[in-house]
Amino acid sequence: MAAGHRRVDIEEVSDVTVAKFIDKKILDEGNIQIIGTQLFGLVDEDGRKKIILDFSNVEYLSSAALGKLITLDKKVKKAKGKLKLCSIRPDIYEVFAITRLNQLFDITETQEAALEGF
Secondary structure, three states: OOOOOOEEEEEOOEEEEEEOOHHHHOOHHHHHHHHHHHHHHHHHHHOEEEEEEEOOOOOOEHHHHHHOOOHHHHHHOOOOOOOEEEEEOOHHHHHHOOOOHHHHOEEEEEHHHHHHOO
């Protein structure tokens, strides 16, 4: 995979940016860097303030990926925006619960539920 390959599909739903992960497994450090760059660019370069991360394709997530999500959350909050996570599988949600990140992130079951909250 070349560094230029997208790891996240971006979709606009009215004024909300929906970022859907392409990979089933977000474990590889290189891919995590690309994902981080793509997601940070939404805030830093595109000035987007309403972002939903859709995890419906994701089966595995590494702790390094969690670090990128925390950084993204800080960037969005600094820009006075809002970040939501949706469609997280129960086994991955358990990791969020154990690390108490379920208290940091606004997590909904579906993309529709996430959109309603904006």
